[in-house]
Amino acid sequence: MRKRLIHKNNYKIYHRPYSELNVLEKKRVAEACFRKITVCALFLVIGICFLALYRILFLPRIFLEGSRVMKIEYQGQYIEPGFLSSYQGMDLSSKVKVSGEVDTSEVGSYPITYEVSYQGHFVSKTRIVKVVDSKKPKIKFLSNPDTLYICPNTKYLFDDYVAVDDYDGDITKEVKVKQSGDIVKYVVSDSSGNKVVKERKIYYKDIEKPTLELDSANVISLTVGDDFTDSMYQVSDNCDDNIKVKVSGEVDTSKVGSYVRNYVATDSSGNKTKIVQKVMVFEPTKKGVIYLTFDDGPRSGTTDIILNILKEKGIKATFFVTSGGPDDLIRRAYDEGHAIGLHTASHDYSVVYSSSDSYFNDLKIVSDRVEKVTGKKSMLIRFPGGSSNTISRKYSPNIMSYLTEEVLRRGYHYYDWNIDSRDAEGGRFTADEIANFVISNLSHDKVNMVLMHDTKVVTKDALAKIIDYGKNNGYEFDKIHLFTDMVVQHVNN
Numbered sequence: 001m002r003k004r005l006i007h008k009n010n011y012k013i014y015h016r017p018y019s020e021l022n023v024l025e026k027k028r029v030a031e032a033c034f035r036k037i038t039v040c041a042l043f044l045v046i047g048i049c050f051l052a053l054y055r056i057l058f059l060p061r062i063f064l065e066g067s068r069v070m071k072i073e074y075q076g077q078y079i080e081p082g083f084l085s086s087y088q089g090m091d092l093s094s095k096v097k098v099s100g101e102v103d104t105s106e107v108g109s110y111p112i113t114y115e116v117s118y119q120g121h122f123v124s125k126t127r128i129v130k131v132v133d134s135k136k137p138k139i140k141f142l143s144n145p146d147t148l149y150i151c152p153n154t155k156y157l158f159d160d161y162v163a164v165d166d167y168d169g170d171i172t173k174e175v176k177v178k179q180s181g182d183i184v185k186y187v188v189s190d191s192s193g194n195k196v197v198k199e200r201k202i203y204y205k206d207i208e209k210p211t212l213e214l215d216s217a218n219v220i221s222l223t224v225g226d227d228f229t230d231s232m233y234q235v236s237d238n239c240d241d242n243i244k245v246k247v248s249g250e251v252d253t254s255k256v257g258s259y260v261r262n263y264v265a266t267d268s269s270g271n272k273t274k275i276v277q278k279v280m281v282f283e284p285t286k287k288g289v290i291y292l293t294f295d296d297g298p299r300s301g302t303t304d305i306i307l308n309i310l311k312e313k314g315i316k317a318t319f320f321v322t323s324g325g326p327d328d329l330i331r332r333a334y335d336e337g338h339a340i341g342l343h344t345a346s347h348d349y350s351v352v353y354s355s356s357d358s359y360f361n362d363l364k365i366v367s368d369r370v371e372k373v374t375g376k377k378s379m380l381i382r383f384p385g386g387s388s389n390t391i392s393r394k395y396s397p398n399i400m401s402y403l404t405e406e407v408l409r410r411g412y413h414y415y416d417w418n419i420d421s422r423d424a425e426g427g428r429f430t431a432d433e434i435a436n437f438v439i440s441n442l443s444h445d446k447v448n449m450v451l452m453h454d455t456k457v458v459t460k461d462a463l464a465k466i467i468d469y470g471k472n473n474g475y476e477f478d479k480i481h482l483f484t485d486m487v488v489q490h491v492n493n
């Protein structure tokens with residue numbers, strides 16, 4: 001009876017429009033629908049379980065190590081993470097065929113397929129390898145990266161930066177530049193969406209000095225009566241076209257002395273560049289004069305005898321001293337009117353030519369000695385080995401090029417020689433031979449700067465003969481004065 005009634009009621013519900021049903025009837029319809037959906041879902045779950053069970057029991061299986069979707073950086077290396085395959089407890093890994101390639105030089109998705117077939121069953125799996133570019137591009141500034149200085153009254157030309165991406169290459173054109181107030185913002189993204197933002201401060205101000213270069217050397221040697229003309233120069237500036245150069249300082253080539261010329265370039269913002277040129281005016285070249293110079297002393301037993309001979313003959317000479325020997329001999333030479341020059345304290349090539357600092361440190365030691373003994377600072381120099389020596393190359397390439405200019409800048413004058421007595425060649429020559437080397441090279445048409453060594457026994461024996469020959473043949477003898485015209489050799493290092 002109840003069954004029929006329900007059936008009858010349902011029948012009624014099904015044949016009437018849903019909108020005409022009462023609440024109870026609508027609820028019944030909903031319950032009926034829910035039951036049907038539940039039954040369907042149940043069948044679906046059972047179906048999936050059967051399928052899974054079927055696969056487990058009756059199909060080979062592939063297990064991928066690592067993740068199914070992998071990410072690799074552009075230009076990285078793809079290494080197969082590995083896989084296993086089995087069928088009902090049997091290892092089929094060796095039967096798996098792997099196909100697909102990963103090109104890490106190109107951003108993209110690359111499928112790798114793993115396939116195995118066994119006893120008519122075929123199974124495959126796919127791994128996706130994504131080659132990505134996750135590195136940000138770089139913005140590089142060609143000028144100051146923090147602050148941008150632009151010439152006053154000019155516009156920023158957006159031309160002092162580059163943007164480079166490891167994948168896209170040069171993306172300078174993609175850079176967006178925004179200026180607000182005194183801040184400039186640079187933004188750029190690469191094709192993978194990696195974005196970089198940089199900020200700089202901007203000032204309309206010229207902070208750069210003009211560049212100024214003289215066409216002639218910074219130290220110039222002239223002799224009395226020579227013409228001096230101001231050096232030509234090259235000047236340029238980042239902001240100004242018309243840079244004025246002011247030249248000051250007096251040079252009087254009619255008088256010996258050291259003169260200073262100042263070249264000052266100033267731009268319109270007041271930035272200055274100054275070059276100081278030193279001009280030295282030496283005595284006129286004294287042709288036919290013999291300058292006897294004695295290096296490496298003093299030394300007891302030789303220097304004193306040489307001083308005796310010079311005194312007896314009434315000749316003034318020049319002694320380039322070291323730190324050796326007694327102070328008394330330096331004092332005696334000075335008191336008897338000879339010139340005292342500096343030859344360096346150690347005379348050790350490996351020390352004096354190891355660096356310019358080392359040279360000047362060594363020079364200071366002997367300079368202090370001479371000043372202490374004579375009460376006067378000496379500004380006369382002879383380089384050990386002469387300015388043309390090549391042994392210094394072993395310790396410092398180009399050091400002589402630097403030193404020969406630097407000593408002049410510091411107010412020293414250096415003297416090489418043009419006649420070598422060869423008395424330092426280890427006792428190879430007799431006193432007569434040494435005297436003849438000098439005598440045969442003397443000339444009335446040149447300055448005769450004679451190299452000798454007051455540390456050698458043989459030298460004192462040759463000396464009298466040289467002086468007598470000079471006197472008998474119309475030569476004059478003199479010591480080197482501060483502005484005696486320099487005799488210099490060709491610099492080879």
Ligand code: ZN
Binds near residue numbers: 295296
């Ligand atoms: Zn020497």
